[in-house]
Amino acid sequence: MPLMYGAQSEGRRDDETMRRFRHDRFGQFIHWGLYSIPAGSWNGVTYDYAAEFLPQSAGIGPARWAGLVDDFAAPEFDPEAWASLAADLGARYVTVTAKHHDGFCLWPSSLTDFTVAATPRGRDVIGELVHAYTARGIAVHLYYSVLDWHHPDWRYAISSSQDEEAFDRYLSYAGEQLRELATRYPNVRGFWFDGTWDESVKANGRWSWEIECMLKRLIPGAIVNSRLRADEHGARHRDSNGALMGDYFSGFERRLPDPWDRTVTAEDWEACVTIPQNSWGYHAGAEVARTHKHPLELLEQLVQAVSLGGNLLLNFGPRGDGSFAPFEKDVVHTLGAWLETNGACIYGCGPADGWDYPGWGYYTADAETGAVYAVVTRIPVSGAIALQLPERTRVRNATAVATGRPVPFAVRDDRTVRFEVDRASVIPLAFALEVEQRDDTAEQPEVNPDL
Numbered sequence: 387m388p389l390m391y392g393a394q395s396e397g398r399r400d401d402e403t404m405r406r407f408r409h410d411r412f413g414q415f416i417h418w419g420l421y422s423i424p425a426g427s428w429n430g431v432t433y434d435y436a437a438e439f440l441p442q443s444a445g446i447g448p449a450r451w452a453g454l455v456d457d458f459a460a461p462e463f464d465p466e467a468w469a470s471l472a473a474d475l476g477a478r479y480v481t482v483t484a485k486h487h488d489g490f491c492l493w494p495s496s497l498t499d500f501t502v503a504a505t506p507r508g509r510d511v512i513g514e515l516v517h518a519y520t521a522r523g524i525a526v527h528l529y530y531s532v533l534d535w536h537h538p539d540w541r542y543a544i545s546s547s548q549d550e551e552a553f554d555r556y557l558s559y560a561g562e563q564l565r566e567l568a569t570r571y572p573n574v575r576g577f578w579f580d581g582t583w584d585e586s587v588k589a590n591g592r593w594s595w596e597i598e599c600m601l602k603r604l605i606p607g608a609i610v611n612s613r614l615r616a617d618e619h620g621a622r623h624r625d626s627n628g629a630l631m632g633d634y635f636s637g638f639e640r641r642l643p644d645p646w647d648r649t650v651t652a653e654d655w656e657a658c659v660t661i662p663q664n665s666w667g668y669h670a671g672a673e674v675a676r677t678h679k680h681p682l683e684l685l686e687q688l689v690q691a692v693s694l695g696g697n698l699l700l701n702f703g704p705r706g707d708g709s710f711a712p713f714e715k716d717v718v719h720t721l722g723a724w725l726e727t728n729g730a731c732i733y734g735c736g737p738a739d740g741w742d743y744p745g746w747g748y749y750t751a752d753a754e755t756g757a758v759y760a761v762v763t764r765i766p767v768s769g770a771i772a773l774q775l776p777e778r779t780r781v782r783n784a785t786a787v788a789t790g791r792p793v794p795f796a797v798r799d800d801r802t803v804r805f806e807v808d809r810a811s812v813i814p815l816a817f818a819l820e821v822e823q824r825d826d827t828a829e830q831p832e833v834n835p836d837l
């Protein structure tokens with residue numbers, strides 16, 4: 387059907403900025419704001435829901451919530467230390483909350499006084515972070531919530547002409563804030579929109595179209611996630627013709643596609659995940675802490691995302707004082723150390739065509755060289771893994787990515803090779819496979835079916 391405000395482009399973007407985003411594969415999400423101070427508790431009551439939703443959980447109105455501005459002193463906030471942490475994690479980009487649903491702005495916006503400028507130290511958090519990350523070669527995307535609990539003209543739905551006039555004022559405010567962000571911080575790489583599910587926003591597809599046009603005019607090549615967009619019929623992420631809006635699908639939140647779901651490889655996508663089961667802002671509650679994922683679970687999510695052609699955006703919620711909690715530093719050390727020696731199977735990689743999900747781990751392939759990687763995340767009881775080869779494919783040799791040492795394998799039949807895996811191996815264990823297309827007229831590989 388003809389659309390005025392549908393997808394602005396067809397298919398994958400193939401410009402340098404998007405190729406870099408695709409190559410990066412691994413990003414760090416940062417949720418930091420007023421909600422980081424109470425960290426899930428209010429007036430002595432702990433609410434086990436997401437910490438950034440505390441105003442909703444505890445029924446705190448905007449005026450009382452705004453009282454936290456005076457407590458946002460953030461004595462431990464050190465942008466260079468945050469950038470070093472991201473580098474140690476192995477993240478190639480960072481997405482930072484410039485404004486979350488509570489409407490508090492981490493930059494000194496001229497459009498409102500509900501910003502860091504009103505805090506005791508008045509620092510331009512976004513400006514200092516953009517500088518620090520960029521100086522370390524880490525790209526920055528700015529998270530912006532269209533949903534705004536603080537702004538008096540915000541409406542969840544439009545049910546009167548007064549609502550319409552108010553919400554039009556709100557959308558003008560949000561549009562001017564976005565212009566301000568793109569103008570103040572022109573070297574950010576992208577914008578990550580959230581809070582766009584309400585009827586009021588879905589009814590304003592033209593506004594979302596115009597915002598995407600404006601941001602890409604102000605910052606040529608800027609990358610925008612699919613959550614910004616609605617078309618004129620209220621379709622989100624994909625327009626009414628099914629075309630992806632924005633530059634990558636960003637509907638996977640605290641979940642990934644099924645590891646065998648190759649349909650997702652048709653487009654760029656990013657999954658955002660948390661370390662606790664469900665809190666993006668720092669939550670100090672013991673019950674929430676009980677549900678933190680093990681670092682290796684998060685590492686497996688990264689490998690799984692890459693095996694399906696996606697990026698992983700792993701969230702960290704710094705504490706109200708600007709420091710990171712010990713459990714987050716554990717994640718940084720575990721993932722950073724593994725990526726230091728195994729990054730070849732992640733950065734610049736994507737799905738390995740023809741290599742089906744094996745169950746014991748994931749296959750990735752270098753998008754440039756075609757090199758195939760087998761990444762073992764669970765060792766079968768047999769102590770061996772069997773690789774089902776694509777048609778007319780032969781494995782010439784295999785090396786352990788972390789050490790570069792050759793790895794012996796047995797050819798079981800013309801479609802199966804088998805690796806013995808040392809149970810003491812560091813998991814995930816990545817093998818680099820040198821494969822070649824086999825000319826069927828050539829001699830068949832020597833097979834040993836008893837293996």
Ligand SMILES: COc1ccc([C@@H]2N[C@@H](C)[C@@H](O)[C@H]2O)cc1
Nearest residue numbers: 417436438439580581639658666
């Ligand atoms: C269940 O509804 C929501 C609504 C918003 C969110 C927000 N999206 C994540 C990326 C975080 O910012 C979270 O607060 C999560 C769940």
